[in-house]
Each structure stands twice: as structure tokens, then as C-alpha cells.
Amino acid sequence: xxxxxxxxxxxxxxxxxxxxxxxxxxxxxxxxxxxxxxxxxxxxxxxxxxxxxxxxxxxxxxxxxxxxxxxxxxxxxxxxxxxxxxxxxxxxxxxxxxxxxxxxxxxxxxxxxxxxxxxxxxxxxxxxxxxxxxxxxxxxxxxxxxxxxxxxxxxxxxxxxxxxxxxxxxxxxxxxxxxxxxxxxxxxxxxxxxx
Amino acid sequence: xxxxxxxxxxxxxxxxxxxxxxxxxxxxxxxxxxxxxxxxxxxxxxxxxxxxxxxxxxxxxxxxxxxxxxxxxxxxxxxxxxxxxxxxxxxxxxxxxxxxxxxxxxxxxxxxxxxxxxxxxxxxxxxxxxxxxxxxxxxxxxxxxxxxxxxxxxxxxxxxxxxxxxxxxxxxxxxxxxxxxxxxxxxxxxxxxxxxxxxxxxxxxxxxxxxxxxxxxxxxxxxxxxxxxxxxxxxxxxxxxxxxxxxxxxxxxxxxxxxxxxxxxxxxxxxxxxxxxxxxxxxxxxxxxxxxxxxxxxxxxxxxxxxxxxxxxxxxxxxxxxxxxxxxxxxxxxxxxxxxxxxxxxxxxxxxxxxxxxxxxxxxxxxxxxxxxxxxxxxxx
Numbered sequence: 001x002x003x004x005x006x007x008x009x010x011x012x013x014x015x016x017x018x019x020x021x022x023x024x025x026x027x028x029x030x031x032x033x034x035x036x037x038x039x040x041x042x043x044x045x046x047x048x049x050x051x052x053x054x055x056x057x058x059x060x061x062x063x064x065x066x067x068x069x070x071x072x073x074x075x076x077x078x079x080x081x082x083x084x085x086x087x088x089x090x091x092x093x094x095x096x097x098x099x100x101x102x103x104x105x106x107x108x109x110x111x112x113x114x115x116x117x118x119x120x121x122x123x124x125x126x127x128x129x130x131x132x133x134x135x136x137x138x139x140x141x142x143x144x145x146x147x148x149x150x151x152x153x154x155x156x157x158x159x160x161x162x163x164x165x166x167x168x169x170x171x172x173x174x175x176x177x178x179x180x181x182x183x184x185x186x187x188x189x190x191x192x193x194x195x
Numbered sequence: 196x197x198x199x200x201x202x203x204x205x206x207x208x209x210x211x212x213x214x215x216x217x218x219x220x221x222x223x224x225x226x227x228x229x230x231x232x233x234x235x236x237x238x239x240x241x242x243x244x245x246x247x248x249x250x251x252x253x254x255x256x257x258x259x260x261x262x263x264x265x266x267x268x269x270x271x272x273x274x275x276x277x278x279x280x281x282x283x284x285x286x287x288x289x290x291x292x293x294x295x296x297x298x299x300x301x302x303x304x305x306x307x308x309x310x311x312x313x314x315x316x317x318x319x320x321x322x323x324x325x326x327x328x329x330x331x332x333x334x335x336x337x338x339x340x341x342x343x344x345x346x347x348x349x350x351x352x353x354x355x356x357x358x359x360x361x362x363x364x365x366x367x368x369x370x371x372x373x374x375x376x377x378x379x380x381x382x383x384x385x386x387x388x389x390x391x392x393x394x395x396x397x398x399x400x401x402x403x404x405x406x407x408x409x410x411x412x413x414x415x416x417x418x419x420x421x422x423x424x425x426x427x428x429x430x431x432x433x434x435x436x437x438x439x440x441x442x443x444x445x446x447x448x449x450x451x452x453x454x455x456x457x458x459x460x461x462x463x464x465x466x467x468x469x470x471x472x473x474x475x476x477x478x479x480x481x482x483x484x485x486x487x488x489x490x491x492x493x494x495x496x497x498x499x500x501x502x503x504x505x506x507x508x509x510x511x512x513x514x515x516x517x518x519x520x521x522x523x524x525x526x527x528x529x530x531x532x533x534x535x536x537x538x539x540x541x542x543x544x545x546x547x548x549x550x551x552x553x554x555x556x557x558x559x560x561x562x563x564x565x566x567x568x569x570x571x572x573x574x575x576x
Contacts (some may be wrong), residue, residue: 011328012399019395026389032376047376054371068308068352076347085338090333098287104263106286116291118252122297152432155421159412164300166417170257172291175259182314182419183407186428 014086071142092135099134102175110134117169121145124161126153128187136179143169143180148187155184206278208244213237217246217284220272224265226253232290244279246270251290254297262286305387320413320484324420325405331395408449409484423447426481429452433477437469441496447487452478454491461501467493 031037032047040046062068070103098107114132114158129148136142143166166180214237221233235248246269252261266284274281350363359365374381407420427447434443434454439461444451454474458466471491477491 008236008325008327011332014332015328015335015395016399019392019397022392023389024392024397025388025427026392028384029376030389032363033382034377036382049377050375052372052375053381054368056347056372058389059368069350072350073347073354075473076343076350080340080343080347082341083336086336087333090329090336092329101262102259102289103262103266103286105266105283106259106288108288112252112289112291116293119293120297120300124301125299139409149425152429154429154477154482155410155419155425156412156480156482159419159482161409162299162419163412163417170298172255172258174257177416180415180418181415184419184421184425185482186408186425 011090099176106114113169113172117143117145117165120165120168121147121162124158126150126158127161140177140179141173141177145180145182147182147184149184151186153186158184198204208239208279210237210239213239213244213246213273213277213279215272217278219246220269221250221265223272224268225250227263232292239279243282244273244277245282245285247285247287248286249289250286251292252516254291254293259287262288277453319408320411322409322443322484323402324404324407324409328398329404332536335395344537405449407488408481410482411484412482413484421481421483423449426452426478426483429477429481430474433473434470437466437473439466440470440493448475450485450487452487452489454489456491456493457496458493458499459496460499460502463493463499467491515534 028045029047030047031040031044032051037046097110099110099113100107114134117132118130121127121132126149127147128150131146133144133146134141135144145162147158147162149155162182166178166182169180170178217237218233218235221235225233232251233248234250235246237244237246239245248265248269250265252258266286269284270281273279304490311485346364349364352358353360360368376382376385404420406423408423408426410419412419424447425446430445431443431454434440434445434456437456439458441457441459443457444455446455452474454470456466456470470493471489474489474491478486483533508555
């Protein structure tokens with residue numbers, strides 16, 4: 001039922017794992033402070049007293065190894081590339097511009113359908129503007145409408161017409177299944193009464 | 196008499212001839228002259244012709260049917276007229292022609308809309324829309340990428356040129372070598388990190404999209420939500436239209452909507468009744484999946500006077516907000532004829548205005564405390 005946002009699960013899992021790691025590491029490190037350590041039960045894992053965040057001697061020993069610098073470089077380059085890729089993936093790319101139709105050898109320019117639907121929705125009474133985007137995989141594209149209502153129009157007044165437009169779109173795209181998500185808003189606000 | 200076929204010469208059909216024929220065939224297959232906008236290209240290799248077409252398809256016909264029909268017709272006609280073998284036509288629909296005469300979409304055309312549900316399927320509408328959490332992941336990954344890139348670049352520079360490590364890296368390393376878990380700075384940083392981690396976990400678990408209210412009208416593969424600010428604007432307009440109501444303030448949250456209206460003139464109880472009913476109607480018109488609790492408050496403006504024909508008991512103990520709400524509501528309202536010492540806040544300690552205190556002005560002023568008429572000043576639904 002819920003039309004899932006792309007990458008919701010991946011992003012949320014990444015956030016949860018990062019958050020748990022940070023929280024665990026932060027709490028563990030913080031318990032090294034005397035004020036906290038005194039109030040904790042005996043079994044609580046606490047960092048060794050008098051230790052440092054990085055052992056200078058251990059790091060110097062590692063640096064003498066031949067493999068250390070190449071390993072740091074490799075991991076650094078790979079991690080940078082992966083993180084940059086993650087960063088770029090967060091920006092909603094324009095979906096693929098062509099959608100394959102059920103008829104062999106035929107494609108639809110997605111923008112054509114977006115424009116036609118926006119035109120249809122804008123002709124509904126009570127709708128001020130409309131923007132339509134089609135995202136998603138080829139088999140199950142997702143239709144997203146951002147509908148700006150004219151002042152004083154309740155959402156309930158246009159829902160039937162929006163249903164009708166999406167039913168049209170479904171017929172147009174048959175047999176491909178089109179999921180729809182409509183976000184209603186308003187554009188202008190009437191000025192306050194002055195009496 | 197006649198030479199063998201191989202020696203009689205060959206007939207060559209030029210690309211643009213095939214193209215013209217294919218375009219004409221495509222226009223034949225498309226209904227009406229209004230669609231127009233047919234373009235494309237054709238190539239001939241020996242006895243084989245390849246055709247690629249761009250067409251404007253009629254809306255709202257099923258596109259795959261249109262595509263199938265056009266492809267078949269173009270291949271047949273071109274093959275028939277040129278005698279070439281036509282490879283499968285590649286078709287691209289670049290425009291949808293919406294006829295100007297097409298009636299506006301309306302509820303009438305909805306009878307055959309599949310999967311329509313209003314209210315009856317209320318349980319199937321999602322309780323919330325879920326955010327994809329792009330922004331936090333983008334910020335985190337950018338921060339981490341910048342750190343990784345800086346360290347890697349510095350290590351590379353050191354290795355390539357033999358120069359000493361960057362000052363920032365050396366300083367960071369020095370700081371890490373001498374600070375341990377017991378240190379105050381380290382502890383402060385660790386607490387901050389732990390808080391940030393918990394915040395990230397919260398972001399991962401909470402749905403987000405708090406500013407959208409899902410609508411009850413949903414069906415499989417179809418759902419809608421309205422901006423909270425839109426609901427607030429609708430309520431503001433609806434309550435503002437009630438006679439006598441001046442400025443209106445609406446706080447629309449997901450579970451609770453509070454409408455605070457200022458009464459400029461007219462009977463207060465009547466204004467409350469009308470405002471509450473207008474707000475309730477508007478909220479119902481929105482068709483939200485979960486209708487928030489509604490609370491409507493009407494507070495008299497500074498210049499408000501009770502209507503002359505009003506009953507006496509409604510005139511005197513003019514209902515006012517209780518002390519709990521007074522803190523947020525009343526300081527902005529200077530009472531008429533109120534002394535400077537009283538003007539700031541309205542607390543129970545303030546002497547209640549009695550008949551002995553002054554003329555009709557003070558009698559009209561709202562008094563703290565909730566009398567029997569108090570229930571009329573706000574309605575909770």
C-alpha cells in the first residue's frame with residue numbers, strides 16, 4: 001500500500017548503523033571519565049585508564065611495515081570513492097527519459113506523459129498548478145503529482161477528478177501498472193481580514 | 196529475349212523515399228489530423244530497410260495499442276510500396292496529443308475508475324508518508340568523504356614528494372597521542388558523538404514527513420497527502436469568514452488543531468458556535484485519514500463591546516480564557532481602561548473587575564475564571 005520511497009530502507013539502515021556505532025563508541029569513551037566511571041556497575045566495560053586515543057608507539061611500528069602506506073592509500077581511495085558515490089546517490093536524478101511500452105520496439109518519452117497529465121490535472125476546477133513526475137523502475141513506475149490548489153479549495157473537492165486523471169493514465173499505460181502518489185498544497189493565501 | 200534478372204540492372208529506393216512513405220503510413224495509422232508531429236528516419240541497406248519513427252500519440256488511448264497499430268501499418272505499407280524487407284520499426288512516442296475538446300476530468304468519469312475507495316478503505320491509507328532520509332545521509336557521507344579524501348591526499352603527497360605531513364594532520368595526530376578517555380575534552384566530544392548517534396538512530400526509526408497529512412481516500416497503488424499548512428490556511432479562511440471574527444490564528448498539528456480567533460464585534464456565543472461549525476466542516480472537507488482533534492477559541496478583541504440587545508448575564512461575566520491559557524493569549528490584548536500595572540499579564544491575583552470598579556467598560560472586560568457561560572467561548576471537538 002505504502003508507496004515506498006526509493007532507497008528508504010538503505011538510507012535508514014545506514015543511518016541506524018552509523019548512529020549505533022557512534023552512540024556505542026561515544027558512550028564507551030565517555031565512561032572513561034572519572035565522574036561517570038564511579039557511578040557505573042563493576043561489570044560495565046570501560047576503557048583502560050591512562051590510555052590514549054592513539055598509541056604513538058604502535059602507530060610508529062605500523063609505519064615501519066612495508067604494507068602500511070599502500071594499505072592506507074588503497075582503503076582511503078576506495079572509501080572516498082564509495083562515500084562520494086553515496087553522496088551523489090542522494091540527489092534525485094531525473095529518471096530514465098524513455099519508458100519501454102508493452103508493444104515491442106516502442107518507447108514512450110516520459111516527459112510526454114508528464115506534460116499531458118499535468119495539462120489534464122491543471123484543467124480541473126480548483127487546481128491552480130500541477131507538476132507531474134514519473135520515477136521508478138520500468139515495470140512499476142511511480143507517478144508523483146504535486147497539486148497546488150486554488151485558494152479556498154478543500155482537498156476533498158478535487159480528489160475525484162484526480163482519481164479520474166490517474167485512471168486515464170492507467171488506461172494509457174496499460175498493461176503497465178502505475179502507482180500514484182499525490183501531494184496537495186496551496187499556492188496563495190488570502191490576506192487576513194481587516195475590519 | 197529477356198536477360199537474366201541479375202543482368203537487367205537493379206532498382207534502388209533512396210532512404211528519403213522510404214522515409215517519406217513511412218511517415219505518410221504513420222499519419223494514416225494515427226486517427227485525426229490533429230495529432231500531427233510525425234518525424235523519423237529510414238536507412239536502406241541492400242534490400243532491407245530500417246525505420247525509426249517519432250510520433251505524437253492521441254491521449255487517452257492506450258499507448259501500446261497505438262504503438263502496435265502504427266508499427267504494423269508502417270511496416271506493411273512500406274514493404275508493399277517499396278518492395279523492400281522492412282526490419283521491425285522502432286517507434287518512439289515523443290508527445291501525447293490532448294484534444295482541446297476532451298472534457299475536464301470529473302467525478303462523472305469515475306464510475307469505471309478501478310480501485311476507487313473513499314472512506315470505505317480508510318484503513319488501507321498509510322498512516323504516514325515515510326521520508327527517504329536523503330539529507331542526513333547526504334550530509335554524513337559528504338563529511339566522511341571529505342575527511343577520507345583529505346587524509347588520503349595528504350598521505351599521497353607525502354609519499355610522492357617526500358615532504359613532511361600536513362600541519363593539520365600532524366597536529367591532529369599529536370592531539371590523539373596525548374589525550375585519552377579520561378580527559379575532559381575527549382569526554383565532551385564522546386558525549387557529543389553519542390548524542391549525535393542517538394539522533395541518527397531516531398532519524399532512522401521515525402517516519403519523517405511531519406508536515407504532510409495523509410488523506411483517507413486511498414486505494415491500492417494510489418494515495419494522497421495534503422500539506423499541513425494548506426489545512427491551516429483553509430481553516431483560517433473558513434473561520435475568518437464568520438461575521439464578527441477578526442484575525443485568526445491556526446496551529447495545525449498532526450493530532451490536534453487549535454484555532455484562535457479574535458472577535459471584533461457581535462455576540463460571542465454565536466460567533467463561537469459559527470466558528471466551530473465552520474472549522475469542523477472545513478476539516479471534514481479535507482478528508483484526512485485521521486481527523487485531528489479540533490479546538491476553537493474566540494477571544495474578544497480590545498475594542499469588542501457586547502451587542503446592546505444581549506442578555507444581561509451574558510454581558511457581565513464575559514467569559515475569558517482560564518489562567519492556563521492566559522499566559523499565551525492575553526498579554527497581547529490590552530484591556531480597555533486597564534491601568535498600566537495591570538496591562539502586562541492576567542493572573543488570578545489581579546483584582547476581579549466588579550461593578551464598583553468602574554463604568555460599563557470594565558464590566559465588558561473579560562474576567563478570569565470560568566463561569567457557566569465559559570463553555571461557549573471554546574469548543575473542543
